[in-house]
Amino acid sequence: xxxxxxxxxxxFPLGKTVLGRNSVSWFGKITPNNYSRTYTVELFYKRGTxxxxxxxxPDLKQLAGEKRLPHVCDQKTQELCLYLPGCGFWSSEKSxxxxxxxxxxxxxxYFELWLVxxxxxxxxxxxxxxxxxx
Numbered sequence: 063x064x065x066x067x068x069x070x071x072x073x074f075p076l077g078k079t080v081l082g083r084n085s086v087s088w089f090g091k092i093t094p095n096n097y098s099r100t101y102t103v104e105l106f107y108k109r110g111t112x113x114x115x116x117x118x119x120p121d122l123k124q125l126a127g128e129k130r131l132p133h134v135c136d137q138k139t140q141e142l143c144l145y146l147p148g149c150g151f152w153s154s155e156k157s158x159x160x161x162x163x164x165x166x167x168x169x170x171x172y173f174e175l176w177l178v179x180x181x182x183x184x185x186x187x188x189x190x191x192x193x194x195x196x
Contacts, residue, residue, distance in 0.1 A: 066107065069159035077103075084109040086158070089118075094170040101170055105162065112152070113162045115142045117170070125177060132182045133169065142169050 067081040070088045077090020085108040093100045102119040122131055122140050135141040144165040145151040152161050172184040 063109065066158050069157045070105075070163065073159040074163055088163070092167055092170065094167045094174070098170065098174055103166060105158070105166070107158055107162075109154070112147065113158055115144060115162060115166050116140060117142065122173070129180070132176055133172075133184070142166060144169055 063081055063084065063086050066086045067079050070077070070079045070086065074088060074090060074092075077088050077092075080087045080089075085106065087107070088103075088105040090103065091100050092103050099120070101117050104116045104118050105113060107113040117140060122134075123137070131137060131140060133143045135143050144162060168184065172182060175181075175183050
């Protein structure tokens with residue numbers, strides 16, 4: 063976990079990295095490119111699980127209006143779907159900072175394009191987001 067935390071601190075120094083005994087989290091602002099808005103992002107990783115990422119601000123559903131959010135695990139929690147589990151794209155031996163966090167930046171760029179074009183420009187399979195009761 064200390065290595066994961068060090069990578070987050072090195073590549074994403076403007077956020078707050080918290081190291082726990084069996085977990086690491088990061089909370090901060092990401093601006094995916096010079097023309098993007100700034101997003102407040104939260105990452106949480108616990109040993110033995112997969113990293114989870116959410117955009118806390120702005121509200122993605124509000125930005126999307128009436129459209130269903132693409133590439134999220136759940137419409138209510140808006141947890142980002144960054145890779146297809148079980149395909150070897152990410153494992154606990156890989157750096158969260160150079161995989162999950164960079165994929166988050168890329169996801170945000172695709173999201174902004176999707177808002178304008180209504181077409182997801184990223185590759186991968188669209189998960190079937192679970193509908194949460196309102």
